[in-house]
Amino acid sequence: MTTVLEESPAPVDVEEIPVPPGAPAALLRSLIGPHRRRVVVAMLMITVQQAALQAGPLLVALAIDRGIPALRHHDGGPLIAVIAAYLGCAALSTVLQRAFIRLTGLLNQDILLELRTRIFRHAQRLGLDFHERYTSGRIISRATSDVDTLRELLNEGLQELLAVGLSVCYIAVILVVMDWRLGLLALASALPMALLVRMFRRRSSRVYRRSRTAVASVIVRFTETMNGIRPVQAFRRERANLTAFEEVNHQYARANADGLLEMARYVAFSRATANLWITGVVLVGAYLVTDGSLELGVLTGFVLYLRRLYDPIDQLAMFLNSYQSAGAALEKISGLLAHEPSVAEPTAPLPLPATTATGREVSFESVRFAYRTGKEVLPTFSLLLPAGSTTAVVGATGAGKSTLAKLLARFYDPTEGRVLLDGVDLRDLAGPDLRRGVVMVTQESFLFSGTVAENIAVGRPDATRAEIEQAAREIGAHGFISALPDGYDTDVRKRGGRISAGQRQLVAFARALLADPAVLILDEATSSLDVPGEQAVQRAMRTVLAGRTAVIIAHRLSTVEIADRVLVMDAGHIVEDGTPADLITATGRFADLHTAWRDSLV
Incomplete structure (x- = not known):
């Protein structure tokens, strides 16, 4: 019989650890599942809050077309009613937004707490062969920088996404109801906007995968150097280690710079598209007003709604930025958690016989x-x-x-x-x-x-x-x-x-x-x-x-x-x-x- 003289496994690139299909989505469902009731309550809050918020321009249009003409005839009732409704909607929106932020903040912390605990618990379950291949710095990266990336998305990005999504739905309906001609013209901008979003997501997803890998390399290099500081100083490895650290640090910086560049391109093109569309709608609306087929208040409300429709473009870009980065982080975390221990616990463990005075065979x-x-x-x-x-x-x-x-x-x-x-x-x-x-x-x-x-x-x-x-x-x-x-x-x-x-x-x-x-x-x-x-x-x-x-x-x-x-x-x-x-x-x-x-x- 022959054998090879090896006492430790050959190093394997951690990126070769596969991510099973659907693992990120399954992980997200398992984290959110125990909190379904709070999620439903939060969704109801943000739905009502956005409805109250989006009623503002419609009330302004009513004030112009109904309240002011009635006031000219010494009837202040309609204008007072519109103002009261406007203030009531603003107050309701503020209260619900505060409650939503508080509820989702507590929910997010519970989810992140559970996620960190899962990573720590699973890392301890994984076998010695895994830890000999998968450096501690990369596990630390999963539990720190990747979880922090998810925290940023949960604390800020999801609220923006829900708010933007609901506002778009509400405004689309209101615009068509106010004037179907201008409404369809405004909604036609969805096609170029969708193409821009698709292009941004495709290009940025590659960038943010590189970014998550690069930040893990930075943490690994830093952790290994600090853990081995004695041999580093004993063999005067400071300069060589600094050179290696600077290389991975520059890779991380380049990945972040590429991500910012992609976001800048998206914002620039989306703003240009929005401004062109608003200009077109205003010109068509002005023609309809002079033609007598459109009321001035309706056009005013229309313009206000268009600003609300296109203003969140920057917020959407920031969300897409966070979403891509968080998606890459969730993918890596799910890959780690989906990795089965090589030394598994038995499904039906057997008891050990009672210990004797002579030990065990x-x-x-x-x-x-x-x-x-x-x-x-x-x-x-x-x-x-x-x-x-x-x-x-x-x-x-x-x-x-x-x-x-x-x-x-x-x-x-x-x-x-x-x-x-x-x-x-x-x-x-x-x-x-x-x-x-x-x-x-x-x-x-x-x-x-x-x-x-x-x-x-x-x-x-x-x-x-x-x-x-x-x-x-x-x-x-x-x-x-x-x-x-x-x-x-x-x-x-x-x-x-x-x-x-x-x-x-x-x-x-x-x-x-x-x-x-x-x-x-x-x-x-x-x-x-x-x-x-x-x-x-x-x-x-x-x-x-x-x-x-x-x-x-x-x-x-x-x-x-x-x-x-x-x-x-x-x-x-x-x-x-x-x-x-x-x-x-x-x-x-x-x-x-x-x-x-x-x-x-x-």
Whole structure:
């Protein structure tokens, strides 16, 4: 059997993640669905508000053609009635607009809150393979800049769209009713306006897709540089990183400039069309007035309505601008949320048998693993780890050690075969049961912002302070924790930067021990410890690992001494299997590794 020496999947361009047909619309429906009642109320409010608002010019026409002539005959009743109706419509429009803005504002915040929560929750569900391909900066972009783009559309654009749409409908009806000849002439402008809108949408949609991709690249570049600031400064990468950042920043600026240019073209042509049409209508209307077939008040109201019909052109352009940008953002968010986790929760989870004093048995049955690129990392193999045993896995970098550990922790599912825990396939276990049963300590030893005690209690949030301190004592971390300024209440700050790498690993050990798993995986977990620290951990581990199944992935052969069994891996194969003592006295790879390690200590 042959294999390729790979421990991580090949990088894949995030833009290759497909967006299923209809996903953006489905996402929008699912967000709005729970708020249908408020949406209906808001629609009724804006419908009545626009009706009250658009009554104004019609009332002006009535005042000119009916109110003023009656006033000449000393009858002020019609004019007073028109004025009262005008003021009443204005007041009703103001009240309803305020209520509409307040209601939709609260509705929009609820929708955006749910959307951010979905992105965060789904990002945590996605498998390790996804996060190794899809950088954190792009996920941050989906939850921040893309959501903010949707916020701008919901808070401002939709109100403008509804107002413009309703006003156009109302005005179209009123114009035809007032004078069908001028009304049809005015409505004929809909054809060139529709062509302009279609052209703008087609051209700008491409621009705003580029814009959303460009802003994500800016966030990715910035996030990666700040997260890696130590190697950046250590290797004097500031100038090179600045050059790379300026490149993506200029791409973002060019995309925004192209979007503004498209909007400027649309506004210029639409204004020119509107002005030409108004001029034509006024000329025809003036001829009809002089001919006696049209009243002056009707022409005055007509002109006022035409201004109301064409004035929102700029607002419509701004909405189309927001709509295109928000459409691109919604597309990218829906693509992320539609991406199914590679490690899925079982639909009908099975319970784990009760834990025994001897831990749990681990079995790899005809397991094979290859990344999505198709390159094989672990060829087909079977392996049994008896309950309560401590197994060390050693080998050169790229031999497949960490991949084996990730399969046991179910960060990945095997391409073929099964991984069993006390006879139960890991794929049939509910996530909480699996995380309680199997805990992995990695060489990264990631700590969250918060106190030392909170970081130790990650695996058991309900643990008492006494239990937290006891775990730290058993692992040998109590001394340095007590010496911190606030002891266990000391804030470790971002990524545990307040304490050393070795101390972070001790805290990670204490966290794992407090969680009390039946299976404990240590993946290079002593790599950052100095010799005294490593010896202290090894002494503690001999007691802690009793009654627990353990897998130790190690480069340092000193860590292997506490193991009952050693597996030597090479190119994905298990090439040696035995006790440390037997393998040291043999003439195989482990004996060579042990001799080289011992010579390095001299």
